[in-house]
Amino acid sequence: MISSHTLSILVENRPGVLARVSGLFARRGFNITSLAVGETEHPDVSRMTVVLSADGKPVEQCMKQLHKLIHVLRVEELPGDASVDREIALIKVGVGVGKRAEVLEIVEIFRAKVSDMDVDALIVEVTGSPDKVRALTDLLEPYGIIELARTGRIALGRGGRGLKAPTLHPVPIESAS
Amino acid sequence: MTTMTGAQSLIASLERVGTDVVFGIPGGTILPAYDPLRDSSIRHILMRHEQGAGHAAEGYAHVTGRVGVCFATSGPGATNLVTPIADAFMDSVPLVAITGQVPRAAIGNDAFQEADITGITMPVTKHSYKVMDPDEIPTAIAEAFHIASTGRPGPVVVDIPKDVLTSPTAFDFPSTLNLPGYRPTTKPNRRQIRAAADLVREARRPVLYVGGGVFKARAAHELIALAETIGAPVVTTLMARGAFPDSHPLCLGMPGMHGNYAAVTAMQRADLLINLGARFDDRVTGRLDGFAPDAKVIHADIDPAEIGKNRHADVPIVGDAKSVIVELNKAVLGDNSERGRVDLEQWHSEVERWSRDYPFAYDQSEEGPIKPQYVVERFAEATKGDAIIATGVGQHQMWASQMMPLNRPYSWVTSGGLGTMGFAVPAALGAKVGRPDERVVAIDGDGCFQMTAQELATATLEKIPFTVAILNNSHLGMVRQWQELFYDERYSHVHLPQVPDYVMLAEAYGAVGLRAESVADVDGVIDKAMSVDDRPCVIDFRVDAGEMCFPMVPAGASNDEIIVGPNERPYDGVPQAPNEAYQRREEAAS
Numbered sequence: 023m024i025s026s027h028t029l030s031i032l033v034e035n036r037p038g039v040l041a042r043v044s045g046l047f048a049r050r051g052f053n054i055t056s057l058a059v060g061e062t063e064h065p066d067v068s069r070m071t072v073v074l075s076a077d078g079k080p081v082e083q084c085m086k087q088l089h090k091l092i093h094v095l096r097v098e099e100l101p102g103d104a105s106v107d108r109e110i111a112l113i114k115v116g117v118g119v120g121k122r123a124e125v126l127e128i129v130e131i132f133r134a135k136v137s138d139m140d141v142d143a144l145i146v147e148v149t150g151s152p153d154k155v156r157a158l159t160d161l162l163e164p165y166g167i168i169e170l171a172r173t174g175r176i177a178l179g180r181g182g183r184g185l186k187a188p189t190l191h192p193v194p195i196e197s198a199s
Numbered sequence: 200m201t202t203m204t205g206a207q208s209l210i211a212s213l214e215r216v217g218t219d220v221v222f223g224i225p226g227g228t229i230l231p232a233y234d235p236l237r238d239s240s241i242r243h244i245l246m247r248h249e250q251g252a253g254h255a256a257e258g259y260a261h262v263t264g265r266v267g268v269c270f271a272t273s274g275p276g277a278t279n280l281v282t283p284i285a286d287a288f289m290d291s292v293p294l295v296a297i298t299g300q301v302p303r304a305a306i307g308n309d310a311f312q313e314a315d316i317t318g319i320t321m322p323v324t325k326h327s328y329k330v331m332d333p334d335e336i337p338t339a340i341a342e343a344f345h346i347a348s349t350g351r352p353g354p355v356v357v358d359i360p361k362d363v364l365t366s367p368t369a370f371d372f373p374s375t376l377n378l379p380g381y382r383p384t385t386k387p388n389r390r391q392i393r394a395a396a397d398l399v400r401e402a403r404r405p406v407l408y409v410g411g412g413v414f415k416a417r418a419a420h421e422l423i424a425l426a427e428t429i430g431a432p433v434v435t436t437l438m439a440r441g442a443f444p445d446s447h448p449l450c451l452g453m454p455g456m457h458g459n460y461a462a463v464t465a466m467q468r469a470d471l472l473i474n475l476g477a478r479f480d481d482r483v484t485g486r487l488d489g490f491a492p493d494a495k496v497i498h499a500d501i502d503p504a505e506i507g508k509n510r511h512a513d514v515p516i517v518g519d520a521k522s523v524i525v526e527l528n529k530a531v532l533g534d535n536s537e538r539g540r541v542d543l544e545q546w547h548s549e550v551e552r553w554s555r556d557y558p559f560a561y562d563q564s565e566e567g568p569i570k571p572q573y574v575v576e577r578f579a580e581a582t583k584g585d586a587i588i589a590t591g592v593g594q595h596q597m598w599a600s601q602m603m604p605l606n607r608p609y610s611w612v613t614s615g616g617l618g619t620m621g622f623a624v625p626a627a628l629g630a631k632v633g634r635p636d637e638r639v640v641a642i643d644g645d646g647c648f649q650m651t652a653q654e655l656a657t658a659t660l661e662k663i664p665f666t667v668a669i670l671n672n673s674h675l676g677m678v679r680q681w682q683e684l685f686y687d688e689r690y691s692h693v694h695l696p697q698v699p700d701y702v703m704l705a706e707a708y709g710a711v712g713l714r715a716e717s718v719a720d721v722d723g724v725i726d727k728a729m730s731v732d733d734r735p736c737v738i739d740f741r742v743d744a745g746e747m748c749f750p751m752v753p754a755g756a757s758n759d760e761i762i763v764g765p766n767e768r769p770y771d772g773v774p775q776a777p778n779e780a781y782q783r784r785e786e787a788a789s
Binding site for chain 1: 379
C-alpha cells in the first residue's frame, strides 16, 4: 500500500552524500515529496529529512541499503503520530492597498507573519505542519500567489530519546588488511 | 614524512597496503602514476582492454582472497571498467579501481576524455573516492582497501585528477581509519545462534544452503565440520562451488535453474534451510512463492540488507560466515552430546534416491559429434581436479559447474550475479597471476571468447600460461536453447558461423592453437595442452550445437517444474514422492 514515510537520516557532512542517498531512492522509482538537509549540533554531521510516498516493504529494504552507504551514520523512520514535523513557507501574494487588510487578517489568524511589503505585493512567512501550510496557501490563493517557496519538512521524534550520531572512533589501520 | 608528488604518494600507499600486482592500461590522465610505477616493487601487467584489466583483478581476488587492483585512465578508460566493477559488486569481489581524472579546473567542463566515473559507478560500487587534494591520497587508498576487503567485500573506485597526481605532497600514511558509518557486524548474536540451533534440533529435512559468503569469510574448512555435525545435505551455489567438496557424501552440488535435480528437490522438500552467505537469488529460488514451501529459514549474512529481502528469515543472523559456522557448530555439538544426534536417516535415503535416479546425463556416441559435457569430464580426468577453473557465462558455464568435480575451495572463478560474458579469459589470466603454481583452465564458449580474446596477447607477452577450452557450438548457446524451448525454435541472431578460425587466432596471438573435431581427438589435444607451460593454449572443441543444458527450471517457473532432460520430466507436474505442500497448493489452485 502506498503511504507517506518520513525518514530521518544522519550523514557525514561531506560532498557527494546527497547524491548517494537520493540515488538509492531514484533506483527504486520512489518519488521524494520533500527533502531537507542541514547541519546538526555536531558540525561534521548533517541530518536529512526525507518524505516519500511508497509501499512499506521496499522502504524498509531501502533503509537497510541506506545503512550500507559508508557516509550514512543512522537511519530511522519517524512515526507520524510520535514526531513533530514542521516546514517554513514563503508566500508572495499579489495584493495592493485594496485587499491588504483581508490578507493581514488571514495572516494573523494563522500566526504567520509578513516579512516584506511592497505597494503591490507582500511576502507571508509561515511555520507549521504541512497541513497548516496547505490551509494557508489555499486561503491566499484567491488573492493571487506570485511565488511560493517551501523548505521541505524537518522532523524530530517526540520524547527524550534521540537519533544520535555514533561517536567517531578511529579504527587502527592494522585491522584494515 | 617525505615530500613527493601525488603520483609517488599513490604508489607508496599501494605498496603500504601490500599490493603486489596491478592490471591496467595507461593514458593521458593516469600517466603521472605510471612514472613512479617503474621504480616500484609492484608488478604492472599491461592489458589490452580495461575490461580485461578489471576482470583480471577479479580473477586474482577470487583465488587469493586479496584485493584486486586495476588502473585506467579517465573517460573511456574508466567507462571500460564499469562492467567489471558491476560484476565485482554483484559477486562481492574485493576490487580497487584507480582511475585518472581530468585536472581539477577542467572537471565539469566536458574536457577531453572526461567522464564522471564516480557518478557513473555510484550504483555499482561499495564506495568511491574523488581525491581533490594530494594530501588525501594515502587516506583514500587506506580506506578504499579496508572497505573493499572487509564486511561484505566489493568494488571501490578511487578517481584522482591528473594535477592532484602531479602536485607536491607530504606522504603521511594514516595509522587509523576514521569511518564512523562503516562498522560491519561480524560476531553473530548469541541468542540468534541459540535459536538457530533449536531449529536445527527440530528439523528432519534440513539443507545447508551455502553461498559465496563462505568463500569471502574463508570458512570452507569450518563448513565441513558444521555439515558433519548436523549431518545435513549441502548445496553449493554457483558462487560457492568448491566451498564444500563435491566428493563429500553430504554434497548435492549446485541448486538452481540448471542445478542438480537432487539439490533443487532437496531444497523444495526441506523443512529447514540453513542459508550461509547466500542471498536467495532468483536463479536459485525460481518462482519465489513456490520455493521450498515447507522450509523454515535460518539466514546468516554479513549484510543485513540481504536478510529478509527475498525470503522471510525465521532466524536472521547478521555476522561473518566463519563466526556463524563456528558458533553454530559449537551449539549443535553441545545439543548433540546432551540429547544425542537427530536421526536424519529417512531424509538421507530420500535425497540419495534423487541423486541416484537423476544424475547429470548426456549421451556421447563414439561416432557422433563431441558432447560439451564430455570435454569437461575429460578435463576433470586430465587435471585430477587439481586446477583452478574459470568460466564465461552460458551453457558452458553450467556444464563446467555440473561436470567438473570441485573439491578445493578458491579454485572456481566465475561471473554469477551479473552474468558477464567474456569473463573467462581475463579472469583466468588474473587467477594464474595470483596463484602461479596452480594450473588454470578457462572453460569458455565461442560467444564469450570473442568478447575478451585480445587478452591472449597479454598472456603471451607476460608469459602467463593457462588453457582456454572453447566449447565451440558456433552459437550463443544458452540463447539458442531458450529460443528452441520457449520461442518455437524460431532462432533469431544466435548463430556464430566459424569465423574466426580459433586455432589461427590463437597462433596469431602467440598462443598454442589446437582443435578437436571428433571424440577421438579430445584426449590427445587435452594432453598436448597440459604440456604447454610457457604461454596460453587455446583449444577449439567443435561440439554438438544441438546439445541443451539440463536440468532446467524455466524462468519464472517454480522449482517443482524442473525439466530433467530433453524428453522427460520427472513427474509431469505430479511429484513422485507424495508432497503435502504440493498437494495443498494444487487443491488451492483448483
